[in-house]
Amino acid sequence: MLSPHELATLMLLNSHERRIESLDPDVLALRRYELVEVHELRGGVAALQISARGRDLLKRLGMDARRLNR
Known part of the structure; x- marks a missing residue:
């Protein structure tokens, strides 16, 4: 079960509102749940x-990225 902070972090990543550090504790938890991936860039x-x-x-929570970006 996700904490409110972890869910909020996932929502922020979905909305692209701000940059979130990959070592943020909530991001680390989302990575552990396999909800977020980290890709190394140049x-x-x-x-x-x-x-x-x-x-x-x-999507199941009604926060589909395609609907939010319209």
Whole structure:
């Protein structure tokens, strides 16, 4: 079960409102639940991306990224 902070972090990642650090405790928990993935970019910069499992969870919660970006 996700904490309110973890769910809020997933929602922030979905909305692209702000940059979140990959070592944030809530991001680490989301990675452990396989809801978020970290991709290394050039220069050692980490990019966070919601996984298919995370997108499915958001969709079930009515927070589908396609609907939010309209």
